[in-house]
Amino acid sequence: MATYRNDHIRDLNSKLLLECLIQLGPVSRAALARQTGLTKATVSAIIAKLISDGLVTELGSADTSFGRKPILLSFQRQVGFFISIDLGSDCIRALAADFLGDTLLFKELLTPPPHLLISSLAALISSMQEAVFQTKLGLCGIALGIHGITFQNQIIFTPHYAMDPLPIAEELRQHFQVPVLVENEANLAVLGEYAFLAGSPKNIVDLSIHTGVGAGLLLDGKLYTGSSGRAGEFGHTIIYPNGKKCACGRRGCLEQYLSLPALLSDYKSRFDHFDIDYPQFCDNLRAQKKEAIDTVDAYLFHLALCINNIVQTYNPELIIITDSLLSDFPWLLEKLHSLCHYPSDNFDIRLSKLGRSSSLYGGIHQCSLFFLGIETLSFSGSADIPS
Numbered sequence: 001m002a003t004y005r006n007d008h009i010r011d012l013n014s015k016l017l018l019e020c021l022i023q024l025g026p027v028s029r030a031a032l033a034r035q036t037g038l039t040k041a042t043v044s045a046i047i048a049k050l051i052s053d054g055l056v057t058e059l060g061s062a063d064t065s066f067g068r069k070p071i072l073l074s075f076q077r078q079v080g081f082f083i084s085i086d087l088g089s090d091c092i093r094a095l096a097a098d099f100l101g102d103t104l105l106f107k108e109l110l111t112p113p114p115h116l117l118i119s120s121l122a123a124l125i126s127s128m129q130e131a132v133f134q135t136k137l138g139l140c141g142i143a144l145g146i147h148g149i150t151f152q153n154q155i156i157f158t159p160h161y162a163m164d165p166l167p168i169a170e171e172l173r174q175h176f177q178v179p180v181l182v183e184n185e186a187n188l189a190v191l192g193e194y195a196f197l198a199g200s201p202k203n204i205v206d207l208s209i210h211t212g213v214g215a216g217l218l219l220d221g222k223l224y225t226g227s228s229g230r231a232g233e234f235g236h237t238i239i240y241p242n243g244k245k246c247a248c249g250r251r252g253c254l255e256q257y258l259s260l261p262a263l264l265s266d267y268k269s270r271f272d273h274f275d276i277d278y279p280q281f282c283d284n285l286r287a288q289k290k291e292a293i294d295t296v297d298a299y300l301f302h303l304a305l306c307i308n309n310i311v312q313t314y315n316p317e318l319i320i321i322t323d324s325l326l327s328d329f330p331w332l333l334e335k336l337h338s339l340c341h342y343p344s345d346n347f348d349i350r351l352s353k354l355g356r357s358s359s360l361y362g363g364i365h366q367c368s369l370f371f372l373g374i375e376t377l378s379f380s381g382s383a384d385i386p387s
Helices: 002-024 029-036 040-053 114-131 168-176 185-196 260-268 278-286 290-314 324-328 332-339 355-372
Strands: 056-061 071-075 080-087 091-097 103-110 138-146 149-151 154-157 180-184 204-209 213-219 222-224 318-323 348-351
Touching (some): 002 029, 080 114, 114 138, 138 168, 185 213, 185 222, 185 318, 185 355, 318 355, 324 332, 332 348
Antiparallel strands (some): 091 103, 149 154, 204 213, 213 222
């Protein structure tokens, strides 16, 4: 029992030192001891192990005007890398990044049919492994962002693509011999935003609008997923009983009125058998055509309805919106504000700076936390992949 306790204490001390080193580095052993309250002997022993593992390196002596110059330590952010994948129903986006979120490689491909999905993912990951420069630890983990319901690292339900019967995580885990984390795309998105927001609030909702509508919920700094992983599925809240039929089997779900397919469907319904894609719709909106303006007004009405419900239910400090229409036409945000009814104090709505890439960075963030065994981590990398 004493041995277990000592090992446990050493493990906790290692996590404490690692978090402190990542946050403050480059930093000396003496500064780490002062910051953590650990003895210099304990710090030296743990740092020696971290150096041996390749996670920490000595940079050289610090500049001091008197006394012995301390050796500075730095976290080795590129000792290995992770791959985060957004599994969309029509497109797969993959990011390789180091331990602190610095982009190493980005790839994108069309989503293959279900029977080819696992083999295509394995080929994609292998190609990224080969393309990323060699590191001591290599690939250290994989994250899968799912557009659907996940629970306890399993895919439960995907309304727009039949992924739930496929043993994706297990096959990839066996093939690459690394941990594979499975999480809802919107949940990863809020974690990705949080990782890059220095001094950010601890109550954030990331509203992600694409083929569906999902909300990642960060409450008191912790991801909230509910008792079975269904929290945040705002796309399947019913706003019109007996309304339009949804892929989930119910009627009147929000995503039938607030999503990219819903936007185009509404616009097309204003014409007779008129086919149009999103870029053409944007051109018509820029030209201020009445049908396009009316479609946007209806879209913003439903978005405001969604936001008001979120505010009343969760009382967040910040709502971050990832939405193609608002990203392409930021002036619509002011119009959205005028439609919303929420307390003006201690609350804000912003457009995502990471865009569709937020879930990818969220996956990298979770992989890094899991591998290092720590609880807090801020990213200092550059989010420079297409949003």
